[in-house]
Amino acid sequence: MRPPDRRAGDAPAPRTEVGDPPAAAAARPPPQDLLVRLYALPPAPPAVPGVTLRRPIGPEHGLVADWVAARFGPGWASEAGVALGQRPVTLFVAVEGGAPLGFACYDATARGLFGPIGVAEAGRGRGVGAALLHATLDDMRRAGYAYAVVGAAGPVDFFARVAGAVPIPGSWPGLYAGLMRPGAG
Numbered sequence: 001m002r003p004p005d006r007r008a009g010d011a012p013a014p015r016t017e018v019g020d021p022p023a024a025a026a027a028r029p030p031p032q033d034l035l036v037r038l039y040a041l042p043p044a045p046p047a048v049p050g051v052t053l054r055r056p057i058g059p060e061h062g063l064v065a066d067w068v069a070a071r072f073g074p075g076w077a078s079e080a081g082v083a084l085g086q087r088p089v090t091l092f093v094a095v096e097g098g099a100p101l102g103f104a105c106y107d108a109t110a111r112g113l114f115g116p117i118g119v120a121e122a123g124r125g126r127g128v129g130a131a132l133l134h135a136t137l138d139d140m141r142r143a144g145y146a147y148a149v150v151g152a153a154g155p156v157d158f159f160a161r162v163a164g165a166v167p168i169p170g171s172w173p174g175l176y177a178g179l180m181r182p183g184a185g
């Protein structure tokens, strides 16, 4: 099953995952946006052996978008497509053995918003997510942002641990209020 997609338009409703029993969705706390101080980013985590982080180039864009769609759904693929359309591209991909292992992007949902970020299930727990998060936030800093907002963050502790992110009170549903959904209407 796909991981939580609390933000994108492919979820049946906010706070509901595909295949989630309604009780489970209701029991989860609502997501929140997080604030990251880019001028005080913690030091970069160690590189992951055999994994390269970089912006995909043109011939790879379709492959990356398909990879995101297959693992994380059409909403995240839509956001990845926006980031791939920016110049310079605001999406980073982790590459291992000639294939994507994870991705992260910004300026996709709105200016200054980080996300989404995702690592292939089999590749989690190796530091790839931390490396992607840090590289992408550092690119935001170099682009001139002082702060990044993580939109509708799922694993808050991941963002807090790697980037010192803190919750923004009252930020749900925030920007996502009234999100159009497939099958609605």
Ligand SMILES: CC(C)(COP(=O)(O)OP(=O)(O)OC[C@H]1O[C@@H](n2cnc3c(N)ncnc32)[C@H](O)[C@@H]1OP(=O)(O)O)[C@@H](O)C(=O)NCCC(=O)NCCS
Residues within 6 Å of the ligand: 003, 004, 115, 116, 117, 118, 119, 120, 123, 124, 125, 126, 127, 128, 129, 130, 131, 151, 152, 153, 154, 155, 156, 157, 158, 161, 162
């Ligand atoms: C969240 C995600 C990107 C993390 O990627 P990862 O490669 O497994 O993360 P890392 O191995 O780099 O972990 C870095 C640190 O964060 C911690 N961490 C990772 N996932 C976590 C989670 N879900 N909750 C809390 N802490 C987490 C790790 O324990 C590690 O801590 P440590 O440095 O103290 O050991 C990955 O689990 C994922 O793709 N999840 C599904 C998509 C998702 O929810 N994206 C976020 C949308 S807002």
